[in-house]
Amino acid sequence: MTNGQALLSRFSDRQDSTQFLQENWQGSFAEYLDLVRKHPAITRTAYQRMYDMIIQEGTYSVEGSKDLIRYKFFDDPHLDGEDAIFGLTKPLMELVNVFRSAALKYGTERRVLLLHGPVGSSKSTIARLLKKGLERYARTDAGALYTFGWKEEDGSITWDPMNCEPLLLVPDSSREEFAKELNEGRNDEGYPIEIEGDVCPLSRFYFQERLREHDGDWTKVLESVVVRRIFLSEKDRIGIGTFQPKDEKNQDSTELTGDINYRKIAEYGTESDPRAFNFDGEFNVSNRGMIEFVEVLKLDVAFLYDLLGASQEHKIKPKKFAQTDIDTVIIGHTNEPEYRKLQSNEFMEALRDRTIKIDIPYVTTLSEEIKIYNKSYNQARVRGKHIAPHTLEVAAMWALLTRLEQPKHHGLTVLQKMKLYNGKTLPGFTAENVKQLRKEAKREGLEGISPRYVQDKISNALVVNTLSTSLNPFMVMNELESGLRHHSLIGNEELREHYRQLISAVKDEYTDIVKNEVQRAIAADEDALMRLCGNYIDNVKAYTQHEKVKNKFTGEDEEPDERLMRSIEEKIDIPESRKDDFRREIMNYIGALAIDGKQFNYKTNERLQKALEMKLFEDQKDTIKLTSLVSQVVDKETQEKIDIVKSRLIRNYGYNDESATDVLQYVASIFARGDVKEDA
Structure with missing residues (x-):
């Protein structure tokens, strides 16, 4: 056992300081512009980043469907499927289509995404996946994003409290020309660089203050700006927010938009000084990422006004300040009863109009x-x-x-x-x-x-x-x-x-399943099945080609054994009227394999395999005397045969000794009651 210092040293040797410095990059505004030219994607909007994050993981087609595709992101591959979403392929496609439309700025970026469905249908899991995904994506080169801060005279840095995009510091009058310059010479297929929105009130205050110091030269102001890379993190309250309804008496809209810091009013003299304000509401925190509204339709009306403004105008209204721009993906989720209230409430018409509802039902496959x-x-x-x-x-x-x-x-x-x-x-x-x-x-x-x-x-x-x-x-x-x-x-x-009646139906279905399983275990004599199959195929071949079959014992030519063929075909419900079709189908199948140079094996035809196993079971069940399992006395010979069947159940079907014994006794009790159908 190593001592504590040795243990720490071993882990210290594994640290990569170069990677840490790269991930925690800091530089000037001019250096950031060089980064933007090299990697324009760092200026993406929240919706663009969200869509790219999902697409980057890749897709695959759904078996048996031309129209449906699965996004690997929702299989949660990075955590071994811990939060994987099973089924729900179509709703997830709808969700990603909304993200794509919003990324292209077709209008859905100005809507609230509402995941609607019954309790336990994965609504929260989808939101959690998206939040975890953003955290992970922001740590990759492809998902990198940056914010800025202001150098103080004492050397400290006051960081923008809403982690705004540094390009928002470029004044409105210069933005078009500035963006055109940054986009010039680009030959990639990414999103064009666009400078939209404004910085938060605190950064606006610092900008105006320093603009006066530099006689209106905003380029000089930017020399006192420090840019750094940030990582989205719900725990650190950077770029990811979560809001859920609480007791109305103890919750107000400042939880969404921030509140005055009354201790700093004495220092700055007024409530409207942004330095005396805490920009720590959930909307402030979620800027550049996403915000999840838990049970969104249970919110008080006062909160809904903030929600409407945030979705449609991408603005929030902090107390004592002008409207402030935000860039965030808004996702809420709700259950059926709350959604019905929304539909019947005429005062909620504005919210309904600005909502994109995506049904997240239970799995039905x-x-x-x-x-x-x-x-x-x-x-x-x-x-x-x-x-x-x-x-x-x-x-x-x-x-x-x-x-x-x-x-x-x-x-x-x-x-x-x-x-x-x-x-x-x-x-x-x-x-x-x-x-x-x-x-x-x-x-x-x-x-x-x-x-x-x-x-x-x-x-x-x-x-x-x-x-x-x-x-x-x-x-x-x-x-x-x-x-x-x-x-x-x-x-x-x-x-x-x-x-309760459905439970009875499931019990009946389970009974059929295990009867078939025990039958297959009893009939799992490979040699006997191959002999039976060979005999059947010989007779089918002779029947379809109007030939005779040579008797292996007498050597005489005989008519195909109709009784044998029908005893096998009836096991899979082939009616008398369709026997010729089935037999031709089998021969055509064998012929097609021969053309491809493949040899016929009964296991490659599921229906035929089932029929052969059921026929062999019928022939052997009396010799095994399965019903003796429910009696008190079992002779040695029968016990040996039962043990063979049990070992097959364990080896081939995943039972252990106890469960194999249980299922054999259960099926045996059915035989003892005489409940087995003729074709079972």
Whole structure:
């Protein structure tokens, strides 16, 4: 073990002083102009910086869709997906499109962005991602930005309290020519350098004071200006602000726009001296970055006036001072009840007109919902407890069913609709049909159960079931159901009962899943499956080519074994009327592989593999006597066969010993009750 000094020395050796000096650059205004010529992007607006930050991370297309793309930024790659947003591809595209429009100054930069959706739908997570992203981006060369300060006679520097862009010090009369000079000779495709807005009242005071000293020569004034690089940081209150409603008696608009420093009035003689003012409101702090309004529609009307001015005019009104320019991305979020109040309140018309609403619904794709729970309850995080296969899947399945609207299509269940949304195919439904289903459901994802509730119940199930080494689906479903009695957001008993019925539907679906899984584990005899497949293909080939099959035992030519072929095809619901089509499809598939120089393997055809496994299971289930699992006495031979099946469940499907035993006993109890269908 090393002593404390040695430990500090080891870390000291790793420090890079050159990088620190580069990151904490300071220089004159003239040197800053050289930087601007070299890297014009350092003068970008807040919206331009926000858009570039997201785009820089890259994009990728969504599988199965030509219209949808994902922005890697929202996968939170820098923190291993800690705040990753799953699903919600379309709302995130809408959000980025608004940023792009605002970056190009098409008008949306003068709006409040309102993330609207039910509780727990990732609104706060999106805002948090953007804030963290800005902090990270500002530390890169691509995201660098600068502010300025004033040299005092004693050598100290008074920094601009709102971290304004140094170019704002150029007077209005010279800005057009100045910007033209800076843009001259540029051949990049970036944003043109534009000088818009004014510095804060304190810097304006210093500028005017020193302008008088230099007889109106503003270039001389700039010689006393020091420019430095800044890093956006919510904790340090630089460029990122957060505002949330509190008790109206203890909160006023000065929290947004700053307040008078009464201790300094005696020193400077008047309230209207900017040196006696604290520019530390959330709008002041968030200049050059973004401000998040938590539950924005719960704000008192007095705050909304400040919000309207900040969005439309990019100005705020500090007490005792003229309107002050700000450059910040304004993002608020709200829940459904508050938004309905906004719609019905005629006095809020101005706010509605200056708001861009982006719906952030719950996820409605099963695979994406499962990812939410996998992130929180993967085996690395859940220590000492095994998560049995399908445990998180059934929780996600139930959550999704509560959010989906009953399909209008005759004969389609909500469970089938969920599968269609998840990319499964059903006879008679195309990709266009699925799009139409989504269009018909106007409020889908804006109602239902929150992921937070499901996460709470999974956590509870992990804690309550202390005697078990494994968390299984029934433990979680029991918690989900029992928690409904006390769920504060379920308004009536009818809805509560509907959610209970959906749990029953999920249990039935889970039963089908594990029956199939156990069947596949029993039928996982590779050699037997290959023999059965070979036999089937020989007969199908002979049938489609109107030939006979040679009997391996007698050597005689015989008609294709129709009974064998149908016993396999019926397992995947191929009707008698479609058997010829299916058989030709199989032969065409084999032929296409042969043309490409590939060899046929039954595993490459999912439907055929399922049919073969179910057929083999049917042939073998009586020899294994699975139902004996629910009896007290199991003979040695049967036990050995059961142990083989259990080891396959552990090796191939992710079970541990306890959960494999549980699922085998569960499926065995179904067989014992005689509940298995003929084709199961």
